[in-house]
Amino acid sequence: MSLTENPVHQDILQQSRGDNNRLLQRAYETRELVTNAMPSHIWIEPTNRCNARCPLCPTGNGESVRPKSMLPLDTFKSIVDEVYPYTESMNLWNIGEPFLNQELFGMIAYASQHKMATRVSTNGFVFYDQSNIERLVDSGLTDLVVSLDGTTADKKRIKNGWFRLEIGW
Numbered sequence: 001m002s003l004t005e006n007p008v009h010q011d012i013l014q015q016s017r018g019d020n021n022r023l024l025q026r027a028y029e030t031r032e033l034v035t036n037a038m039p040s041h042i043w044i045e046p047t048n049r050c051n052a053r054c055p056l057c058p059t060g061n062g063e064s065v066r067p068k069s070m071l072p073l074d075t076f077k078s079i080v081d082e083v084y085p086y087t088e089s090m091n092l093w094n095i096g097e098p099f100l101n102q103e104l105f106g107m108i109a110y111a112s113q114h115k116m117a118t119r120v121s122t123n124g125f126v127f128y129d130q131s132n133i134e135r136l137v138d139s140g141l142t143d144l145v146v147s148l149d150g151t152t153a154d155k156k157r158i159k160n161g162w163f164r165l166e167i168g169w
């Protein structure tokens with residue numbers, strides 16, 4: 001049974017996101033351990049692959065044993081179809097570089113069409129291709145985070161001298 005088919009949540013799905021948020025707020029204020037409210041924010045990992053080698057990161061340093069994979073666009077859409085009645089926003093990254101998933105622009109656009117705010121964090125390699133900047137603007141992305149470790153090139157993290165190129169933006 002999917003989350004939205006669960007009878008416990010049917011009444012909630014009939015409510016607006018505002019009503020759901022009020023339930024969440026009340027649960028927070030009264031320290032309820034159990035609530036019928038649904039998540040107003042979710043976190044989705046488009047991929048756990050990365051093209052950098054940050055020593056602090058289980059993907060970058062090789063400690064992660066999870067199989068490498070890409071989230072298919074169809075799977076992403078099915079998630080959005082299920083959660084958009086009550087979920088207002090999502091983060092689209094976890095332990096991986098999200099723009100390695102070629103479907104990311106389509107994911108952002110689909111979420112935007114369902115009036116969900118989107119936030120992506122990237123190591124910035126995607127902007128070597130100027131056309132990606134325009135695609136990103138057109139996608140409807142709400143927030144963009146560009147993550148840098150420091151102001152000097154770090155051979156452990158950066159392959160092929162990326163950082164020296166990136167800092168010249």
Ligand code: SF4
Pocket residue numbers: 050051052053054057058059060061094095096097123
């Ligand atoms: S860029 Fe991000 S995901 Fe990639 S290795 Fe560094 S911290 Fe991990």
